[in-house]
Amino acid sequence: MKQASVLVCGTGIAGLACALGLSRAGLSVDLLGPRQMPPVRPADDYHPRVYAISDTSRALLDRLGAWRLIHAHRITPVEAMEIHGDANGFLDLSAWQDARDTLAWIVESGEIERALQQAVQVMGVAWHEDQFTGLETKGQGVCVMTASGRCWQPDLLIGADGARSPVRQAAQIHHDYTPYGDMGVVAHLDIERPHQNRACQWFTGDSVFALLPLPDTADGPQASLVWSMPENRARRWLAMDAEAQQAYLFAHALAITGGRLGRLRLRTRPQGFPLTLERTAMVAPGVALVGDAAHRVHPLAGQGLNLGLGDVQTLIQVLSDREPHRAIGDLQVLARYRRRRAEPVWAMGAVTHGLHRLFGTQCASLAWARNQGMQLADRLPFLKRQLIRAAAGD
Numbered sequence: 001m002k003q004a005s006v007l008v009c010g011t012g013i014a015g016l017a018c019a020l021g022l023s024r025a026g027l028s029v030d031l032l033g034p035r036q037m038p039p040v041r042p043a044d045d046y047h048p049r050v051y052a053i054s055d056t057s058r059a060l061l062d063r064l065g066a067w068r069l070i071h072a073h074r075i076t077p078v079e080a081m082e083i084h085g086d087a088n089g090f091l092d093l094s095a096w097q098d099a100r101d102t103l104a105w106i107v108e109s110g111e112i113e114r115a116l117q118q119a120v121q122v123m124g125v126a127w128h129e130d131q132f133t134g135l136e137t138k139g140q141g142v143c144v145m146t147a148s149g150r151c152w153q154p155d156l157l158i159g160a161d162g163a164r165s166p167v168r169q170a171a172q173i174h175h176d177y178t179p180y181g182d183m184g185v186v187a188h189l190d191i192e193r194p195h196q197n198r199a200c201q202w203f204t205g206d207s208v209f210a211l212l213p214l215p216d217t218a219d220g221p222q223a224s225l226v227w228s229m230p231e232n233r234a235r236r237w238l239a240m241d242a243e244a245q246q247a248y249l250f251a252h253a254l255a256i257t258g259g260r261l262g263r264l265r266l267r268t269r270p271q272g273f274p275l276t277l278e279r280t281a282m283v284a285p286g287v288a289l290v291g292d293a294a295h296r297v298h299p300l301a302g303q304g305l306n307l308g309l310g311d312v313q314t315l316i317q318v319l320s321d322r323e324p325h326r327a328i329g330d331l332q333v334l335a336r337y338r339r340r341r342a343e344p345v346w347a348m349g350a351v352t353h354g355l356h357r358l359f360g361t362q363c364a365s366l367a368w369a370r371n372q373g374m375q376l377a378d379r380l381p382f383l384k385r386q387l388i389r390a391a392a393g394d
């Protein structure tokens with residue numbers, strides 16, 4: 001029987017993981033998109049983008065043979081999270097409270113990409129450095145056009161082409177888009193006090209200031225900052241010269257963190273990303289979306305990529321479990337994928353959006369309730385275990 005063919009468009013983490021997983025599941029896979037192997041960085045130089053990887057995502061990367069290709073000394077386990085409200089609210093989530101060692105792992109984007117690219121190479125997945133330009137429906141299937149003038153007729157086209165997804169647009173897949181009016185600004189910082197593998201987050205009312213632990217370097221301990229703040233303020237900060245950027249951080253960070261990790265200094269230049277809540281119908285005949293092409297959530301829970309890797313895992317499962325008479329692009333098969341992703345994607349969007357609104361409101365009674373709610377949650381071991389399991393991606 002002819003092997004079913006898949007074309008994965010997009011060579012970010014979701015696309016690479018998808019191509020690798022489907023190839024390992026026995027499908028004939030081609031990858032379409034730019035190819036740039038992230039360089040191996042010197043010991044104390046860290047890629048500016050890092051992700052909190054959940055246990056479920058780590059397990060997927062492990063099954064794909066990629067986790068073991070990431071240098072162990074560049075992976076930072078998160079053993080506890082402390083979340084500070086804007087008044088006296090405080091929540092401490094420690095791995096031991098749910099009888100586990102780790103809540104998540106902080107890993108550089110470049111390291112994950114490099115490991116996945118190596119695994120894709122070992123698997124012999126054909127990689128075409130070309131660009132998706134359009135789509136035509138042909139009978140039951142699709143015809144995919146690329147910038148080089150090539151036309152592909154895969155049994156299934158997967159759009160893993162990021163938040164602006166040209167595949168989603170060409171396949172006319174329904175897409176809801178809500179801008180937050182905020183930017184997520186990321187940078188690595190020198191910290192004075194050891195982080196002790198704790199992730200710390202402060203809700204300040206109009207911003208969320210998060211510090212993720214990174215490995216210590218010869219210059220001392222460091223953490224990665226993710227600061228979600230109103231877009232106009234973020235743009236002003238990003239436009240400043242290096243000295244003014246340091247002064248801005250110094251002026252605000254001490255007030256927000258109360259000196260929790262001592263004095264904070266920028267190690268890398270801050271980079272900003274506009275924040276949106278996006279939801280899509282995820283499938284069309286012969287087409288499925290994964291990763292940011294399929295959804296985007298606020299980064300305050302550090303779960304966007306984990307959600308995308310959840311798509312990859314589910315899509316592999318659904319395609320592998322289909323009845324032998326069904327084609328992989330059959331809308332009935334793809335609808336199963338959409339149904340199975342609907343609840344986790346909706347829930348993550350609802351939780352992150354709800355928290356963003358709850359902590360953004362000026363209403364005094366809600367401000368009181370959110371901080372009391374945190375204090376109450378901190379005293380309820382059962383609820384804390386549920387929160388820990390959600391953070392771990394269980």
Ligand SMILES: Cc1cc2nc3c(=O)[nH]c(=O)nc-3n(C[C@H](O)[C@H](O)[C@H](O)COP(=O)(O)OP(=O)(O)OC[C@H]3O[C@@H](n4cnc5c(N)ncnc54)[C@H](O)[C@@H]3O)c2cc1C
Pocket residue numbers: 009010011012013014015032033034050051052053130131132133160161162163166184185186226273290291292293299302303304305306307308
């Ligand atoms: C501030 C911030 C912090 C975050 N922190 C976390 C975190 O801690 N944990 C977490 O899980 N998530 C986090 N996220 C979310 C995470 O960044 C994204 O979910 C993830 O990067 C999406 O990966 P992706 O592979 O779906 O898309 P992308 O990384 O955008 O990849 C898309 C790929 O498609 C390619 N492409 C685009 N157009 C075409 C075309 N026409 N033809 C061919 N290829 C094309 C691009 O070149 C690229 O390779 C964070 C997000 C932000 C903004």
